[in-house]
Amino acid sequence: xxxxxxxxxxxxxxxxKTATLTCNYTNYSPAYLQWYRQDPGRGPVFLLLIRENEKExxxxxxxxxxxxxxxxxxxxxxASQPADxxxxxxxxxLNSGYSTLTFGKGTMLLVSP
Amino acid sequence: KAGVTQTPRYLIxxxxxxxxxxxxxxxxxxxxxxxxxxxxxxxQFLFEYFSETQRNKGNFPGRFSGRQFSNSRSEMxxxxxxxxxxxxxxxxSTVNRESYTFxxxxxxTVV
Numbered sequence: 001x002x003x004x005x006x007x008x009x010x011x012x013x014x015x016x017k018t019a020t021l022t023c024n025y026t027n028y029s030p031a032y033l034q035w036y037r038q039d040p041g042r043g044p045v046f047l048l049l050i051r052e053n054e055k056e057x058x059x060x061x062x063x064x065x066x067x068x069x070x071x072x073x074x075x076x077x078x079a080s081q082p083a084d085x086x087x088x089x090x091x092x093x094l095n096s097g098y099s100t101l102t103f104g105k106g107t108m109l110l111v112s113p
Numbered sequence: 114k115a116g117v118t119q120t121p122r123y124l125i126x127x128x129x130x131x132x133x134x135x136x137x138x139x140x141x142x143x144x145x146x147x148x149x150x151x152x153x154x155x156x157q158f159l160f161e162y163f164s165e166t167q168r169n170k171g172n173f174p175g176r177f178s179g180r181q182f183s184n185s186r187s188e189m190x191x192x193x194x195x196x197x198x199x200x201x202x203x204x205x206s207t208v209n210r211e212s213y214t215f216x217x218x219x220x221x222t223v224v
Binding site: 100 | 158169171201205218
């Protein structure tokens with residue numbers, strides 16, 4: 001069956017360190033993968049999109065990698081700040097014309113000062 | 114520009130009742146998707162509308178329905194509410210599927 005797995009345990013790191021979050025999937029052939037940030041009681045906010053033919057994408061302190069052989073995406077936040085504390089969701093999109101996003105359950109990141 | 118607006122923000126209903134939730138997408142976005150979010154299941158896709166037509170449907174019972182109007186505003190309806198329908202209902206709009214803009218959601222509590 002199709003699965004998208006993100007660490008269910010919260011990731012605790014210190015301010016200034018690099019946070020690395022993992023998204024693994026099985027029985028999918030995604031055309032692209034998106035990462036979202038969600039704060040408590042709010043809707044997810046789009047961060048980055050990476051396509052199947054791209055290995056890496058960067059945006060300011062964020063970096064996403066996409067390995068279709070390992071069926072894995074890594075999401076990095078460098079020089080993390082307490083304001084980065086949130087839940088981060090990965091979402092897969094297929095290549096069919098009418099496909100929708102399928103989300104992982106998310107990983108909570110806690111950055112302490 | 115204005116974001117995705119969902120109303121109401123909070124709702125408390127009794128089992129067996131029905132509820133209607135509303136979503137106004139970003140101007141120019143013709144695709145509207147609905148998701149249910151619960152702590153145990155995460156974000157689960159309900160349905161997607163594009164130009165007033167349902168384009169995709171998730172694996173939810175027929176008690177869950179929706180529609181889209183000519184101005185792209187969308188509503189979803191849940192009939193015969195069950196306790197398990199308590200969740201955060203999120204609406205998202207997109208113009209090209211490369212990014213989705215979500216509303217803040219409607220928190221539905223069924224008692």
